[in-house]
Amino acid sequence: MAEAQPQGTGPQGTGKAAGGRSAQLAHTGLRHGWTTGACATAASTAAYTALLSGEFPDPVTITLPKGQTPSFALAVEELAAGRASAMAGVVKDAGDDPDVTHGALVRATVRPLPAGSGIVFRAGPGVGTVTRPGLPLDVGEPAINPVPRQLMREHLTQVAGRYGGAGADAAPDVEVEISVDHGEEIARSTWNPRLGILGGLSILGTTGIVVPYSCSAWIDSIRRGVDVARAAGRRHVAGCTGSTSEKVAVALHHLPEDALLDMGDFAGAVLKYLRRHPVDRLTVCGGFAKLSKLAAGHLDLHSARSQVDKGFLAELARQGGADEALAAAVAEANTGLAALQWCAAAGVPLGDLVAARAREESLAVLRGAPVAVDVICIDRAGMVVGRAEPRGPGDTGRGGPLG
Numbered sequence: 001m002a003e004a005q006p007q008g009t010g011p012q013g014t015g016k017a018a019g020g021r022s023a024q025l026a027h028t029g030l031r032h033g034w035t036t037g038a039c040a041t042a043a044s045t046a047a048y049t050a051l052l053s054g055e056f057p058d059p060v061t062i063t064l065p066k067g068q069t070p071s072f073a074l075a076v077e078e079l080a081a082g083r084a085s086a087m088a089g090v091v092k093d094a095g096d097d098p099d100v101t102h103g104a105l106v107r108a109t110v111r112p113l114p115a116g117s118g119i120v121f122r123a124g125p126g127v128g129t130v131t132r133p134g135l136p137l138d139v140g141e142p143a144i145n146p147v148p149r150q151l152m153r154e155h156l157t158q159v160a161g162r163y164g165g166a167g168a169d170a171a172p173d174v175e176v177e178i179s180v181d182h183g184e185e186i187a188r189s190t191w192n193p194r195l196g197i198l199g200g201l202s203i204l205g206t207t208g209i210v211v212p213y214s215c216s217a218w219i220d221s222i223r224r225g226v227d228v229a230r231a232a233g234r235r236h237v238a239g240c241t242g243s244t245s246e247k248v249a250v251a252l253h254h255l256p257e258d259a260l261l262d263m264g265d266f267a268g269a270v271l272k273y274l275r276r277h278p279v280d281r282l283t284v285c286g287g288f289a290k291l292s293k294l295a296a297g298h299l300d301l302h303s304a305r306s307q308v309d310k311g312f313l314a315e316l317a318r319q320g321g322a323d324e325a326l327a328a329a330v331a332e333a334n335t336g337l338a339a340l341q342w343c344a345a346a347g348v349p350l351g352d353l354v355a356a357r358a359r360e361e362s363l364a365v366l367r368g369a370p371v372a373v374d375v376i377c378i379d380r381a382g383m384v385v386g387r388a389e390p391r392g393p394g395d396t397g398r399g400g401p402l403g
Helices: 021-028 036-053 146-163 183-187 216-231 243-253 267-276 288-295 310-319 324-331 336-345 350-366
Strands: 076-079 086-091 105-112 119-123 174-180 236-240 260-262 281-287 372-378 384-391
Touching (some): 036 174, 119 146, 236 243, 236 267, 243 260, 243 281, 243 372, 267 350, 288 310, 288 336, 336 350, 350 372
Parallel strands (some): 236 260
Antiparallel strands (some): 076 086, 086 105, 105 174
């Protein structure tokens, strides 16, 4: 486990919180953690040091891209006879982030290669292999992302220079095999299978630090999902808030798996990325209550960060023909679905009105990008309770839901 950082400080342990995520961490008092890429770097550094010196550094200290220098204790170590290979392992500590890889044992096995081979990365047990285009790695490559690879190259080169394994600036000739105990099982709870990363987890991280509840991994997975869909030639994708809405989108539009984006609560992440990387059509599909938040202009649909605005729903109901008694009841409703049911009983198409407004809010975020948007609202059982047909840039009036 990595050495703990004092709570309430920035990631560099300066005692002062910088802006952005560092300020968030200091405000909450939550403990940050380390990415799989940082753990793999620490493990490979320790293993290569032992391969050259005969001794494992414990703890092993690395330098992250932004200058932080965390220390990691080794959970396992093994030096083969004749120094044919060395293996070291680090337990990932995700801090207070609800990360599925928290507690996973990340291992690095380093083996010497013939001169001129350079550093070769391999996927060991529990680390996936890329099988589809559109990711930052070529098909057939181990799912060890570019930044962790670079971080490992830098540290192994430093170790080589320190112990005479290569010149001061020359990369060593070694194979680095990264594995994660039970990684294939853990990966079933991630997006990897849908992205075409098979056999295990990805080794990820751009800063080396996991900030609790930053949601960066989910947003990054949304972006990678768009990239994979575009690389596969998909021109129609669906951003869905959960598994039920995903099934509805597939049933209605017959979309393949790689055209489905697990949007979760991050509608803004989907829309902003498609603004820069457009496809012809986006279907937004989700629960009525969540999409009523999008309709009201919220881009983060999590219950902790946005709430269903009953007054907003009451105004939409009035626009749909509700009398003042019904509108007042909607404004005081306990849940959005209750308001929906009352309106449906009175013949007021609140679901369609929410879908239409969510479509227009989506188009506003897209800012003229050539993406047509349609919206599907469902209830908890997966029944469609509101729809707005596709509308693209230049046709953003707030008229009827099926316009």
